[in-house]
Amino acid sequence: MTVTSTSSPASAPVPAGPSAPRPRGRSWLPFSAWHLLLAPLALVFAIPLVWLVLSSVMSNAEINRFPPALWPSGIDLGGYRYVLGNAMFPRWFANSLIVSAVAVTSNLVFGALGGYAFARMRFAGSRLLMGLMLATMAIPFQLTMIPTFLVMKRLGLIDTLGALIVPSLVTPFAVFLLRQFFLSLPRELEEAAWMDGCSRLRVLFLIVLPMSRPALSTVAVLTFLTTWNDLTWPLIAINHDTQYTLQLGLTTFQGLHHTQWAAVMAGNVITVLPVLLAFLFAQKSFVQSITSSGLKG
Secondary structure (H helix, E strand, C coil), rough: CCCCCCCCHCCCCCEEEECCEEEECCCCCCCCCCCCHHEEEEHHHHHHHHHHHHHHHHHHHHHCCCCCCCCCCCCCHHHHHHHCCCCHHHHHHHHHHHHHHHHHHHHHHHHHHHHHHHHCCCCCCCHHHHHHHHHHHHHHHHHHCCCCCHHHHCCCCCCCCHHHHHHHHHHHHHHHHHHHHHHHCHHHHHHHHHCCCCHHHHHHHHHHHHHHHHHHHHHHHHHHHHHHHHCHHHHHHHHHHHHHHHHHHHHHCCCCEEEEEEEEEHHHHHHHHHHHHHHHHHHHHHHHHHHHHHHCC
């Protein structure tokens, strides 16, 4: 007896045609091709920082020379000695640290409360209030500068650190960013906590905020950068040198007829270091927060 085997259509070989998928070839580069574009751009953006560091170890004569020296002939730490030898410099540094720390803490607390309310609670006029709050982000500081100064004067805070702290206690950006991140979190964990008898505040601080570390890190870093680098508002609200912030104090090294450029460069290097360290420390959380939050409505 002869047995004939019939091949099923599934086992038939698929002819290779133009529509057949082709395996992706491996790149001949040991890194992503995007690095060929990003590396030169990174070098361009790093040039001012490199020039700042090199200038901080030059003498005033080298900095003022024309054409300017691209590389110091020797390491001159006179600028750093001038800055660190200034009796007011530690006070300025402490003032900036106090103002920035209070602003970061208050934005995390009030931003989380406001963002959670807009993300999870529905009340009359919530959308209108959210829209008005976001509209304030489009108003330039030059328009609110005088009203803010008058309010601080009525409160008796002019020429004190309170005049720098109170306007920065909470920002619309902090509320908006945290709201967007809260919207991306699942509600199931919160609903389970509510069924167990947790209040909204306990749910927020025990469940939601531990899952929102990327967004909280982003708010903290951006608030610190803004407050630490602010010069315009301290220049208006502060008169006495004991209340100067670091940015405002560095302007005293620039005179009408003579400027200690080596001290200015050294002071700026010291000022940039905390900002650079803060960003490098929270860089991964910063990117994760931006990609997770998006623009979900």
